[in-house]
Amino acid sequence: MALNYEPVVTESVAKQIAEQIRRAITNGTLKVDEKLPTEAELARQFSVSRPTIREALKRLAAKSLIRSRRGPAGGTFVQAPSTEDVSQDLMSSVALMVSLGVFDLTEIAEARHELELVCIRLAIKRRSSAELDRMAAEIKLQTDEALTDEEFCASDVRFHRALVDATHNPVMQFQMFTVIEALQPVENMVIFRFRERQKIIEQHEKIWRALRDQDLAEAEDAIDEQMVYLRESFAQAKEWRRNRDSVKAAVQ
Amino acid sequence: MALNYEPVVTESVAKQIAEQIRRAITNGTLKVDEKLPTEAELARQFSVSRPTIREALKRLAAKSLIRSRRGPAGGTFVQAPSTEDVSQDLMSSVALMVSLGVFDLTEIAEARHELELVCIRLAIKRRSSAELDRMAAEIKLQTDEALTDEEFCASDVRFHRALVDATHNPVMQFQMFTVIEALQPVENMVIFRFRERQKIIEQHEKIWRALRDQDLAEAEDAIDEQMVYLRESFAQAKEWRRNRDSVKAAVQ
DNA sequence: ATTCATCGATTTGCTTGACAAATATTGAAA
DNA sequence: TTTCAATATTTGTCAAGCAAATCGATGAAT
Incomplete structure (x- = not known):
């Protein structure tokens, strides 16, 4: 039986x-x-x-x-669960699922891309000077050569959080938090390995200018560009991981 | 102190x-x-x-x-939490937050609108006949006059689930599940009160045709149309609730 | 009279010890 | 060899009580 x-x-x-x-x-x-x-x-x-x-x-x-x-x-x-509580909880669950391979990196990247496009469309209509200033401050911080990789990554997250906040839609903020944070470890890995900070900063500047000028076409282009780069980095990361695993398998 | x-x-x-x-x-x-x-x-x-x-x-x-x-x-x-587990959990949290007024209905509606636009763009590229069939089956079901309001609403949810599944992106499926389900109680109320099934069915048919023909412009138009209607219904629902509350306040 | 400290009451946080229920393994009997 | 019962192990639950935190009240000192 x-x-x-x-x-x-x-x-x-x-x-x-x-x-x-x-x-x-x-x-x-x-x-x-x-x-x-x-x-x-x-x-x-x-x-x-x-x-x-x-x-x-x-x-x-x-x-x-x-x-x-x-x-x-x-x-x-x-107690009424706050968005912070639930976000935090959700984020840790998703992070775990990501690390367990429930979600594929490319799937997450695609979702983030599309969602960030949504965000920037809303943000262009509603961004206040407060968010523009926050983003500018992060860009300025990122140009500091003395910044550690960890600090750079943290600033990157804050930059994108400000972008999301500019939508002034709590639901979008809630949703985006998940994908941004879920991608964080992988992004860290990419930045740590390839550390092309200048490229990332240029993309941030392009996004910021588009937002300031409320130029939708430019903004969408900036987001697309950013994601193409991220996808390339992912492909490299995947390849690197595949090689490492096959080496490990061969050794055993 | x-x-x-x-x-x-x-x-x-x-x-x-x-x-x-x-x-x-x-x-x-x-x-x-x-x-x-x-x-x-x-x-x-x-x-x-x-x-x-x-x-x-x-x-x-x-x-x-x-x-x-x-x-x-x-x-x-x-145990690796399944997407079902986490979705379910998240959904109940969000539903609670919605019922407690943490999120505004218009905010949720906006988020859903934008996210559904994302979904349909992806779905148009990737939809398989399986999803088209599921959606067609739901539309057919919805035309049945004998259907109760509850069954109609459930079918409506399944229709949109199929649309999301057509993106073939688990992350999007995961994200959308939240907003679709979070909106459910309100949608029910709207449908129960105003029960304009025919209008909803026509919108579903338009979405379905656009998806079948892979016609992006038509699809976006269909989603927009759907959301304009939903927003109108929300405005009515809000007005109704406001009146009810003011009456209640006057009585006390 | 006012303010401050102290004490007691109440409620959650945690411990100890024990028994009940479920279930895989082992051994004995057919 | 097969079947069934005893057994050991592990979670589920119970019982009683002490510890820690904290609010309110009481009383003393200013």
Whole structure:
């Protein structure tokens, strides 16, 4: 008989309770900042022990749906997850999936390209001088020869974050954060290996000018150019990785 | 003195351990399907009690990073989160944020519009007959007068899912899933209230034809048209909600 | 009267110890 | 050899209690 690989029939009670509370939050039975009963009281209500309740609560805490404080005025409170919380969480999940090869680099690059085109179209219409200044400051920083590779990469991220912020659309900001950050490790690798900073800076300057002049054609061209370069670098990185792996395989 | 509202200085031990294990997974120290030490062993290694370890593990389980089985060959195993897992999770978070008003409807609609334009541009180049057939089947289904509103909405979602799948880019699929699902409740409301199915079906047909003929201009036009309609409906929905709230306020 | 420190009450954080349930392995019986 | 039951291992749950944080109240000093 082949092994019966049905996932699990028995959902743990902790998981069930967590799901029940989560539903109460999403459907509005539990409102934001509302205090849940104490752990002891919840344990009594659900007829389980306190550690079981705690496991359930920790599952929700992991999703930033609740927060807890000790003390008399403490307890467990419903929390509206902030975009930062969810972005951070999502980002780490995506980063893991990327490192596990769930997503292909070229697929991510394509998505980022298209999404960044969307961003720049919106940004051209709405960019304020604040974002232009932030981007200019990052470009200026990047020209500093004394900058370490890490600092350069961080500045690169901030530059693109400013571009996204210029859309003034929180949903786009939320979405882009994922792909920008997911690409970060790979970009780092590319920059560390090939470190053609000047090329990157020129592209940033082109994007910035297009944004300042609200020149759509120029902006799209700048983004395209940037992505062609990124794609080339990826191809090199892939080739390099393939060679390394085949060497490793040959050695074994 | 104003209340000192610094979140928390003391990160709980369980959280720290969870983070430590998570890092071990992301940086490859722990590989997928690898077995973690038993809870008792982990408790010994981290010098904490087993329930504390369990709280840490449950945080990771909530993020689909590990799975557990009982028995001699059981234990805790590293798991590569599937796109389904993460999508599902993300979707519920975003849905909650939408219901809490973190995102504005117009912002979501704009993001969806732009992203769907991206999708259709990619889809036009890559759509296979499989996706065209799926979309055609949904359109056919939608013309059935006997369909309930719920079924119509579900079919609408499947139609757009097929459109996204036609991009053959998992990252785009992943991203779009969020906005499509996040919009779902609102769309339902709009359809339930104004139920102009025929208009929606005509738009679907236009999109489908453009995709079949690989006619980019027509496709973009179809998406634009669809979004103009959606925006109008949103404006009505907002107005309706505003009136309801002001009435409610007046009554109180 | 006001302010400050101290103490107690309350709630989460964590520990210890134990038992229950599931399940792969092992060994004995047919 | 096959089948079935005992066994060992590991997660799931329970119970009771102490520790730490923190808010409110009480009382003392200014």
